[in-house]
Amino acid sequence: MNNKSLKITGSLLVIVTLCLSVVFFVWTLVPFLQLGNFYHKISSAFSGKQESFKETDFLFTPFTSAQGLIRYNFVNTMLDQYRAGRVTKVHPLLTVSIERLKEYVAREPYFPNYFFLLGRATDLMADLNNNDQNFLKEAEGYYVQGLALNPYRQDGRYAYAINLTNQGREADAQKVIRETLSENKAVPESHYYVGVLELKRTKPDKVFALSEIETALTGGANPDPKLTLQIYDIFFNYFYTKKDLERFQVVLERKKQLDPKQNQTYDAILNDIKKNGSIPAINLLPLK
Amino acid sequence: MPKKIITTLLSLVPLIGLYSPADSFFPFIAGKVLLWGLVLGAISFVIPFEVLAKTKRNFYTEHFIEIIRKPLAKSYGFFLVTMTISVVLAYEPHVAWWGSFVRWEGLVTYFLLGIYFLYCSLFFTPRLWKNITKLTLLVVVISIVYSFGQIVAGTERPGALIGNPLFLAQYLLLAGGLVIATLASASSSKNKVLMYVMTLAVFFGILFTQTRGVIVGVVVGVIVGLITFLVQSENHKIKIFWISKSSKWFAGVILAIFMCFSGLFIATRDSVVWHKIPILKRFAGSEIIDSTSKSRIISINTSIASILPKNEGWKRTLFGWGNENYQFAWSKYYNPELYHYDSASFDRAHNKYFDVLVMQGVVGFIAYLVLLAVYFVSIYKLHGAEKYILLIVWTAYCVQNIFAFESFFGYVYLVLLGIYLMFNSYRNA
Numbered sequence: 001m002n003n004k005s006l007k008i009t010g011s012l013l014v015i016v017t018l019c020l021s022v023v024f025f026v027w028t029l030v031p032f033l034q035l036g037n038f039y040h041k042i043s044s045a046f047s048g049k050q051e052s053f054k055e056t057d058f059l060f061t062p063f064t065s066a067q068g069l070i071r072y073n074f075v076n077t078m079l080d081q082y083r084a085g086r087v088t089k090v091h092p093l094l095t096v097s098i099e100r101l102k103e104y105v106a107r108e109p110y111f112p113n114y115f116f117l118l119g120r121a122t123d124l125m126a127d128l129n130n131n132d133q134n135f136l137k138e139a140e141g142y143y144v145q146g147l148a149l150n151p152y153r154q155d156g157r158y159a160y161a162i163n164l165t166n167q168g169r170e171a172d173a174q175k176v177i178r179e180t181l182s183e184n185k186a187v188p189e190s191h192y193y194v195g196v197l198e199l200k201r202t203k204p205d206k207v208f209a210l211s212e213i214e215t216a217l218t219g220g221a222n223p224d225p226k227l228t229l230q231i232y233d234i235f236f237n238y239f240y241t242k243k244d245l246e247r248f249q250v251v252l253e254r255k256k257q258l259d260p261k262q263n264q265t266y267d268a269i270l271n272d273i274k275k276n277g278s279i280p281a282i283n284l285l286p287l288k
Numbered sequence: 289m290p291k292k293i294i295t296t297l298l299s300l301v302p303l304i305g306l307y308s309p310a311d312s313f314f315p316f317i318a319g320k321v322l323l324w325g326l327v328l329g330a331i332s333f334v335i336p337f338e339v340l341a342k343t344k345r346n347f348y349t350e351h352f353i354e355i356i357r358k359p360l361a362k363s364y365g366f367f368l369v370t371m372t373i374s375v376v377l378a379y380e381p382h383v384a385w386w387g388s389f390v391r392w393e394g395l396v397t398y399f400l401l402g403i404y405f406l407y408c409s410l411f412f413t414p415r416l417w418k419n420i421t422k423l424t425l426l427v428v429v430i431s432i433v434y435s436f437g438q439i440v441a442g443t444e445r446p447g448a449l450i451g452n453p454l455f456l457a458q459y460l461l462l463a464g465g466l467v468i469a470t471l472a473s474a475s476s477s478k479n480k481v482l483m484y485v486m487t488l489a490v491f492f493g494i495l496f497t498q499t500r501g502v503i504v505g506v507v508v509g510v511i512v513g514l515i516t517f518l519v520q521s522e523n524h525k526i527k528i529f530w531i532s533k534s535s536k537w538f539a540g541v542i543l544a545i546f547m548c549f550s551g552l553f554i555a556t557r558d559s560v561v562w563h564k565i566p567i568l569k570r571f572a573g574s575e576i577i578d579s580t581s582k583s584r585i586i587s588i589n590t591s592i593a594s595i596l597p598k599n600e601g602w603k604r605t606l607f608g609w610g611n612e613n614y615q616f617a618w619s620k621y622y623n624p625e626l627y628h629y630d631s632a633s634f635d636r637a638h639n640k641y642f643d644v645l646v647m648q649g650v651v652g653f654i655a656y657l658v659l660l661a662v663y664f665v666s667i668y669k670l671h672g673a674e675k676y677i678l679l680i681v682w683t684a685y686c687v688q689n690i691f692a693f694e695s696f697f698g699y700v701y702l703v704l705l706g707i708y709l710m711f712n713s714y715r716n717a
Contacts, residue, residue, distance in 0.1 A: 021333040
């Protein structure tokens with residue numbers, strides 16, 4: 001190799017290594033700082049420091065490999081706050097988080113889970129705004145986009161069917177959930193949501209709903225315990241009123257598992273039934 | 289001075305295995321990538337000062353050309369070229385180029401791993417390797433002690449500071465195997481004793497993780513290594529403790545014990561005895577295909593469907609969906625049966641070969657197999673104990689790939705293994 005070509009190769013190597021230095025730093029440090037920043041801010045967001053959270057644009061720009069994760073977790077954390085009952089009204093951070101995730105999916109419309117999450121968050125907005133139909137319609141759009149990318153995904157289908165029910169489109173909701181169940185009857189969660197949607201119908205068949213939810217729970221489904229307890233409160237009152245001894249006992253047995261603190265009360269009722277062969281007089285449960 | 293800075297920084301890379309910032313998402317992978325990126329960034333900054341020195345310019349340029357002509361460098365280059373084509377044609381280009389924060393396996397990562405390979409080769413000295421081995425040994429020992437502590441504290445499957453039992457097992461296999469091979473190639477008796485101790489420690493370290501894929505890999509690796517030894521090796525008289533016999537006698541006895549134990553275990557796997565032994569209980573029972581295995585089998589079918597020409601056209605068959613794009617292929621061809629066994633979303637096939645096939649297509653898969661084969665041939669060309677040790681490690685690695693995917697720190701040790709093999713080919717030459 002002559003001197004000239006050696007010089008050229010050497011100079012190229014220098015330029016490349018300097019560029020690499022920048023690439024190594026930018027590729028790792030920037031997303032890591034963004035995520036670290038987000039982690040600290042989201043941890044302190046519900047201790048009266050949320051103002052600084054909104055203004056820190058470094059969290060959302062530049063568009064690094066951490067952006068999807070930050071924005072997804074932002075919305076998810078907000079939903080967790082509502083699920084845990086720590087927030088009950090429209091929180092400014094919920095709106096911000098949804099907007100940020102919308103920006104992301106507009107740029108990267110490939111992640112079905114992000115659309116499903118947007119759907120759930122927008123459903124929550126509807127719920128917080130007295131079942132606002134505009135939000136419900138918007139959420140439906142997200143579910144449709146998510147299901148276009150992941151057509152057979154059960155959790156997306158369940159949320160979509162509930163959204164349709166809340167829009168008053170019972171027949172459409174039933175079609176979605178029955179299709180989901182028929183694709184694989186072994187999935188216990190599908191039975192659970194068939195039962196849930198049955199209860200949400202204008203004229204629900206509570207016997208069928210109980211049978212489906214019992215199939216799900218016996219099959220190993222692990223749904224939201226709060227919701228399930230509320231559902232069994234409905235069954236409790238209904239089968240008590242109907243004096244349906246067999247199903248009332250099924251409900252009591254399940255309530256013992258869902259609400260172990262009240263075991264003594266349920267056992268007393270069950271013993272009474274065994275002794276007298278009929279349901280004793282009891283107060284109906286307050287329904288939520 | 290610049291060279292000293294560069295070699296010091298390169299030798300510190302094994303310590304990254306101990307870093308996992310507690311207050312971060314995915315600290316066990318992201319934390320390590322961060323430190324590695326910073327170290328390599330600093331090295332890149334210093335390199336011109338070393339390479340530009342008038343007296344060294346010719347040396348480095350020629351050395352650089354010599355390195356890129358090596359079969360390992362060429363095969364990695366071929367792999368990178370096929371990957372680049374897949375990424376250019378990717379379904380979701382952003383994540384294919386940059387990777388996700390969870391896995392860090394975009395094209396940039398593979399490109400920078402290539403740069404790391406180049407830096408290590410360019411500044412390789414026996415002293416640098418010695419330092420890398422010493423620090424790797426230290427981190428491996430700390431990891432094993434840490435995982436033992438986790439077991440004592442009640443963790444069923446420890447991950448130590450690597451964070452995940454599977455990734456820990458892979459790390460122990462590659463890093464531990466590399467340390468053992470280096471110790472085996474040294475002549476001092478102190479190193480030989482240390483080699484035996486480390487072999488036992490790494491073996492038990494892998495067992496602690498209860499990672500079935502890696503354990504099966506090690507079993508297959510030991511059988512392959514011992515058979516190769518019996519067929520090929522010269523027969524020396526050696527003494528282990530008080531027994532003085534030929535080396536093939538020892539290999540034959542170990543192989544026989546191994547085979548007898550495996551046979552006994554398979555024949556009596558329903559016995560309650562095995563269910564009481566913490567590590568073996570994961571293999572015991574006639575219900576070998578549990579729900580995890582079923583979900584993996586379903587995902588393999590999904591993987592195949594996602595690259596069939598009749599479903600996706602020849603573009604995806606030949607070049608795949610692009611790096612980190614497995615999740616999109618999986619979503620599109622998701623089988624509803626899977627939810628019954630596993631409700632999580634998959635971003636990997638839990639089978640490295642299918643991962644490569646889906647993400648890089650048939651062309652990338654061939655390039656990947658070529659790379660694995662070049663590693664294998666390089667190992668096969670070695671001499672003495674290190675050859676058989678690395679043969680076991682490499683067979684185990686290739687077998688466990690059927691059941692798992694890799695983590696970033698595992699890739700770092702694949703690069704170091706490549707460096708070791710290149711250095712030994714220099715030495716042999």
